[in-house]
Amino acid sequence: MFEKNQKKVHTITFGCQMSERDAETLTTISTKQGYQRTEHPEEADLIIINTCCVRESAENKIIGKIGQLKKLKQSKPDLKIAVTGCMIQQPGMVEKLKKKASHVDIWTGTFDYHKFEELLSLSEKGEKVALVSEDFSNSKEVAPLAEKGKLKANVNIMYGCDNYCAYCIVPYVRGRERSRPKEVIIGELQALAQSGCKEVTLLGQNVNSYGRKDNFGYDFADLLKEVDKTSNIERIRFTTSHPKDLTDKLIDTVANGKHLCEHFHFPFQAGSNKILKAMNRKYTREYYLERAEQILKTIPEARLTTDIIVGFPGETEEDFEQTLDLVQKIPFSQAFTFMFSKRSGTVAANLPNQVPLEVKKSRLQRLMELQNSRSLEWRLKMIDKEYEVLVEGPSKTNPDLLSGRTRGNELVVLNGNPGLIGQLVMVKIVNANSWTLFGSLV
Numbered sequence: 001m002f003e004k005n006q007k008k009v010h011t012i013t014f015g016c017q018m019s020e021r022d023a024e025t026l027t028t029i030s031t032k033q034g035y036q037r038t039e040h041p042e043e044a045d046l047i048i049i050n051t052c053c054v055r056e057s058a059e060n061k062i063i064g065k066i067g068q069l070k071k072l073k074q075s076k077p078d079l080k081i082a083v084t085g086c087m088i089q090q091p092g093m094v095e096k097l098k099k100k101a102s103h104v105d106i107w108t109g110t111f112d113y114h115k116f117e118e119l120l121s122l123s124e125k126g127e128k129v130a131l132v133s134e135d136f137s138n139s140k141e142v143a144p145l146a147e148k149g150k151l152k153a154n155v156n157i158m159y160g161c162d163n164y165c166a167y168c169i170v171p172y173v174r175g176r177e178r179s180r181p182k183e184v185i186i187g188e189l190q191a192l193a194q195s196g197c198k199e200v201t202l203l204g205q206n207v208n209s210y211g212r213k214d215n216f217g218y219d220f221a222d223l224l225k226e227v228d229k230t231s232n233i234e235r236i237r238f239t240t241s242h243p244k245d246l247t248d249k250l251i252d253t254v255a256n257g258k259h260l261c262e263h264f265h266f267p268f269q270a271g272s273n274k275i276l277k278a279m280n281r282k283y284t285r286e287y288y289l290e291r292a293e294q295i296l297k298t299i300p301e302a303r304l305t306t307d308i309i310v311g312f313p314g315e316t317e318e319d320f321e322q323t324l325d326l327v328q329k330i331p332f333s334q335a336f337t338f339m340f341s342k343r344s345g346t347v348a349a350n351l352p353n354q355v356p357l358e359v360k361k362s363r364l365q366r367l368m369e370l371q372n373s374r375s376l377e378w379r380l381k382m383i384d385k386e387y388e389v390l391v392e393g394p395s396k397t398n399p400d401l402l403s404g405r406t407r408g409n410e411l412v413v414l415n416g417n418p419g420l421i422g423q424l425v426m427v428k429i430v431n432a433n434s435w436t437l438f439g440s441l442v
């Protein structure tokens with residue numbers, strides 16, 4: 001039972017599942033320091049904003065959100081505001097933002113989460129603190145700190161990235177690749193299972209290269225086999241798979257796994273070999289097609305999702321048409337589509353032949369229209385078939401209905417009573433649109 005006057009923490013997260021997991025870790029650290037979680041920022045004594053810097057649009061939203069909190073801080077002078085994460089890890093960013101946001105109490109990047117408790121204590125004494133280490137090798141893991149009692153959770157199996165794609169800021173703000181031992185991961189999963197967690201997503205910038213640098217003597221496929229047998233988690237997902245490291249062994253492991261979901265998120269980013277080379281992706285469109293075909297040959301029921309960037313420097317109309325061609329050839333159930341965004345410090349930011357904004361907007365619209373039609377085509381084929389669904393809670397669009405996801409990660413809206421939340425049920429699909437399936441309990 002929490003005391004009436006107990007301090008409260010509210011967390012705002014921008015970015016990917018890795019960022020969500022980091023935010024969860026920071027929030028859990030604060031709860032260990034006596035804070036109670038709240039969904040309402042106006043109630044909070046501590047607000048944590050965990051940031052993203054993958055695209056300029058995300059940074060603009062974050063700066064806007066930080067600015068909005070100034071008024072709340074003025075009405076609650078004792079409120080502590082912490083801004084953390086990838087955006088803050090960028091060189092010079094704290095100095096730049098401090099000038100605009102003197103109401104922020106804590107600034108810290110991705111390499112210093114293990115010191116967040118200390119920073120929080122200093123801020124509670126009235127100090128304004130900033131800590132952004134440049135060397136990731138001094139970072140210490142603070143996991144396992146995943147919140148217990150959740151239906152779904154994200155669990156890191158590795159940190160950092162060694163790929164240095166030309167457009168990507170991640171290696172610079174998360175450091176070089178390093179993997180967690182399987183015993184630590186399995187222990188965390190077992191603790192989550194005991195607390196009622198039914199689904200876990202294993203996280204890494206490139207899960208397919210798990211353990212490669214660490215001389216573990218086992219790879220990602222071996223880890224999945226072990227997790228499948230010993231974790232007691234009903235559903236196990238993973239993201240993200242870099243195509244260049246997607247092996248037959250991994251595909252076979254998913255095919256033969258009991259709890260391993262038949263869903264592969266492996267971004268192709270561009271359909272032109274010229275652009276793939278400029279992106280430093282280290283594979284060709286032909287290789288990507290072969291990998292997709294191998295997945296569907298081995299696991300016919302597998303669902304494929306991807307990321308696509310339009311308007312990379314030097315992309316011609318012919319290059320873009322090759323991207324559209326891949327979308328036509330491969331049955332992606334969903335694609336996350338983006339316009340190229342310059343990120344300071346990356347190779348692509350300084351490349352010649354930058355594509356005009358209006359051209360990028362036009363190409364993005366054409367790509368989305370094509371993928372939406374392909375997604376609808378794919379989902380209409382699911383009508384009258386039955387699928388296992390993990391019921392996650394009320395539908396966001398209609399609270400009188402429930403929603404959940406198939407093993408292939410498709411969103412399903414269905415009738416049912418709230419007592420089904422947290423259960424695996426069989427659902428017959430009765431209707432569909434480009435983004436959602438609609439079903440009834442079998």
